[in-house]
Amino acid sequence: MSATRKARRIRILLTNDDGILANGINAVAAALTATYDVTVVAPEGNQSGSSHSLTLGDILPIREVTMPCGLKGFALRGTPTDCILVALLDVMKDNPPDIVVSGCNHGPNVGVDVLYSGTVSAALEGLRQGHPSIALSLDMEYGVQPHHFETSATVLTEILAEPAFYADLVKAPAILNVNVPNVPLSGIKGVMITKQGFRAYENFVEKQFSPRGRAYYWVSGNSGPHDPKPGSDGYALINGYVSITPINLDLTCDELLKPLEDRKDLVNKRLADVTGSRETFGRQTVPAVGTRRIVKRPVGANSPNSASEAPSTSAGTASHHVGSGSEVKAVSATGVKKKLKR
Numbered sequence: 001m002s003a004t005r006k007a008r009r010i011r012i013l014l015t016n017d018d019g020i021l022a023n024g025i026n027a028v029a030a031a032l033t034a035t036y037d038v039t040v041v042a043p044e045g046n047q048s049g050s051s052h053s054l055t056l057g058d059i060l061p062i063r064e065v066t067m068p069c070g071l072k073g074f075a076l077r078g079t080p081t082d083c084i085l086v087a088l089l090d091v092m093k094d095n096p097p098d099i100v101v102s103g104c105n106h107g108p109n110v111g112v113d114v115l116y117s118g119t120v121s122a123a124l125e126g127l128r129q130g131h132p133s134i135a136l137s138l139d140m141e142y143g144v145q146p147h148h149f150e151t152s153a154t155v156l157t158e159i160l161a162e163p164a165f166y167a168d169l170v171k172a173p174a175i176l177n178v179n180v181p182n183v184p185l186s187g188i189k190g191v192m193i194t195k196q197g198f199r200a201y202e203n204f205v206e207k208q209f210s211p212r213g214r215a216y217y218w219v220s221g222n223s224g225p226h227d228p229k230p231g232s233d234g235y236a237l238i239n240g241y242v243s244i245t246p247i248n249l250d251l252t253c254d255e256l257l258k259p260l261e262d263r264k265d266l267v268n269k270r271l272a273d274v275t276g277s278r279e280t281f282g283r284q285t286v287p288a289v290g291t292r293r294i295v296k297r298p299v300g301a302n303s304p305n306s307a308s309e310a311p312s313t314s315a316g317t318a319s320h321h322v323g324s325g326s327e328v329k330a331v332s333a334t335g336v337k338k339k340l341k342r
Contacts, residue, residue, distance in 0.1 A: 017118030024104035040073025100126030103136030111199030197227030
């Protein structure tokens with residue numbers, strides 16, 4: 001390599017769940033573009049609380065927009081998880097990201113929040129696709145100013161500046177769930193490596209009635225206080241520290257594996273009675289070596305909506321864009337032509 005050749009800039013895929021025009025993602029994008037190559041693929045509108053949902057029954061229109069921070073990004077009419085898949089499998093297919101960043105979220109993602117969070121789920125999808133991923137959130141309240149997104153953006157840039165800190169994320173595998181106190185940068189007391197705490201909600205569902213007496217529901221409610229237990233994510237935020245929690249896709253409760261194993265015969269005996277297989281029920285068998293499992297194609301497999309019937313492609317059908325102006329044609333990895341509105 002020539003001594004004069006510059007090192008390649010690290011590529012970052014940036015998304016969120018508050019929408020591409022939200023203050024949080026724009027603060028982060030502005031802070032990252034000076035050092036990194038940033039590609040933004042984010043929801044067109046607010047997708048808070050979408051968790052790890054996918055859009056399976058509708059199309060996903062995409063268009064290129066100029067964000068308030070001045071950076072051009074792709075707005076997708078879908079969920080945060082949709083955004084990650086579209087970005088990795090098409091938009092960035094030829095130049096995949098080195099890191100996936102989701103955020104900065106408008107509000108904390110601590111305790112049970114992570115189960116509902118589109119911010120955290122987007123990072124988990126990035127991990128599932130084999131990329132180190134970070135979820136970033138600011139411990140702010142809606143309608144209560146100021147919102148120090150500049151603090152969260154600075155915390156993120158300092159984390160990214162130390163690759164050794166997050167080097168083993170994919171190997172683990174886990175994401176970093178980063179929550180930042182809503183204070184000026186000078187008010188940050190440090191970093192705590194934390195466990196997921198507990199956070200309860202009150203009045204989560206409100207029942208209302210229309211003028212004609214028809215019942216309807218409004219999902220809202222008040223979030224409870226942060227978990228004050230030492231070592232939890234909430235404890236860190238209460239005390240002015242950045243909370244960094246490693247979170248993975250495995251939701252197994254390891255503590256119950258052995259107790260449940262010891263008690264499984266209670267269920268086995270009942271099932272043996274109703275199936276009439278008392279002699280063999282519950283006995284583990286070793287499958288024969290070299291046997292092949294034949295899976296029959298379902299009757300409806302030829303439906304045009306069947307994902308299994310996507311046309312096969314060769315290595316030469318990589319995604320590419322052709323044309324000019326506001327209309328761009330794209331050929332995806334499945335070989336299906338579609339139009340992307342720029």
